Amino acid sequence: MMQPSLPETQTPAASGALMTDFTRASDVTQVLPSGPILSSQPGQWNGVHLSYYQHPPYEIPEVASKHHLILVHLEVPTQVEQWMGTEFQKIHFQVGSVLVVPAQTPHSANWDAENRYLLLSLDPIAFLDMAQSVDNRTTAELLPHFTAAEPLIHGIGLSLKAELESGNLGGRLYADSLCTTLFNHLLRHYTTKVAALPTLEGGLPRYRLRRVMEYVDAYLDRDLALAELAAIAQLSPNYFTRLFKQSTGLTPHQYVIQQRVERAKRLLHEGHSTLADVALAVGFAHQSHLNLHFKRWVGVTPKAFINNQ
Structure with missing residues (x-):
């Protein structure tokens, strides 16, 4: 060749x-x-x-x-x-x-x-x-x-x-x-030495968990990154993910999705915004993205949720 x-x-x-x-x-x-x-x-x-x-x-x-x-x-x-x-x-x-x-x-x-x-x-x-x-x-x-x-x-x-x-x-x-x-x-x-992950007990200290949750709540409409949330907790992304799940039962990504759905429920209940506007306001890419995760967490579509109010 x-x-x-x-x-x-x-x-x-x-x-x-x-x-x-x-x-x-x-x-x-x-x-x-x-x-x-x-x-x-x-x-x-x-x-x-x-x-x-x-x-x-x-x-x-x-x-x-x-x-x-x-x-x-x-x-x-x-x-x-x-x-x-x-x-x-x-x-x-x-x-x-x-x-x-x-x-x-x-x-x-x-x-x-x-x-x-x-x-x-x-x-x-x-x-x-x-x-x-x-x-x-x-x-x-x-x-x-x-x-x-x-x-x-x-x-x-x-x-x-x-x-x-x-x-x-x-x-x-x-x-x-x-x-x-x-x-x-x-x-x-696949490394020369098995990287034994240490056992971590107890999850995040309450004040760090609260700080992360407050940050997520304040910037829920943004495209949040794992390193960004880990920095708030003053931990590496690896430790943060494991300790956060111990504290909440959810991964950081799952928690953010849950919070977006919960805020969407409040906005839909108030009835002042369209589904497309609600999706963007809570950080979803578009209405279909909201529909997908809303049904997974709530069990019904946003439209069915509104009709059942």
Whole structure:
């Protein structure tokens, strides 16, 4: 295969592999037959970038990524020859199979049938920050893994893909929660040392819980982020999520949705606003978004709720 010319951001790694940033379209098209069908924006989610690819038979030259790469295979079983570092395997990718390639690891591959997959590019600094928030380790080395059936990672990948396809209907807090769960799973199962999550008892101190709830109430109409709420509680997003659920029985995302529905009920009872106006006033993207969550929490649609008053 003829080696392509390199864009300014793409340089040979020490091993001779092309150092590639898979979050940049100019790098991707130098090593893959086409760009992604769907892709998140750089910095859109906390340390995670998603791309969805559909490729014909192809051979990837040896590359090394600036990010940790998690490949999630979709839809069509595919036979792949995969090189990673000095290791080689012939892999039969099934739907939900996952490949883990740590940052800076030389790798290449070829396949002889259509290949559909999600590529999750993880910021190594964000990954290290999460590891330190779990057990104060100064290092967290992600291990390469050729293939494994991973229903959790597969589900997170599909949920993030659906979030992009919906125009980010779930909001930042929902996506942040998915990314945090992904990082935690990788830390537990794919690092040099199992990241034993400490047992936390008692939930959030009352004054911190009250501060977070007051903040949510004041800014319910905003697209709240997990890091934003965690900062109010003066905790890492990982600890905050776990302690908040211990205190309330709900994840931060579930709590915010519940509060939006409760405020919508009050506004609908007052009868001064249209359903579309109520949806926007309580932080939902549009009326259909309100209808979806209102029925889940209340058991009836907003219109039926109004008629029953």
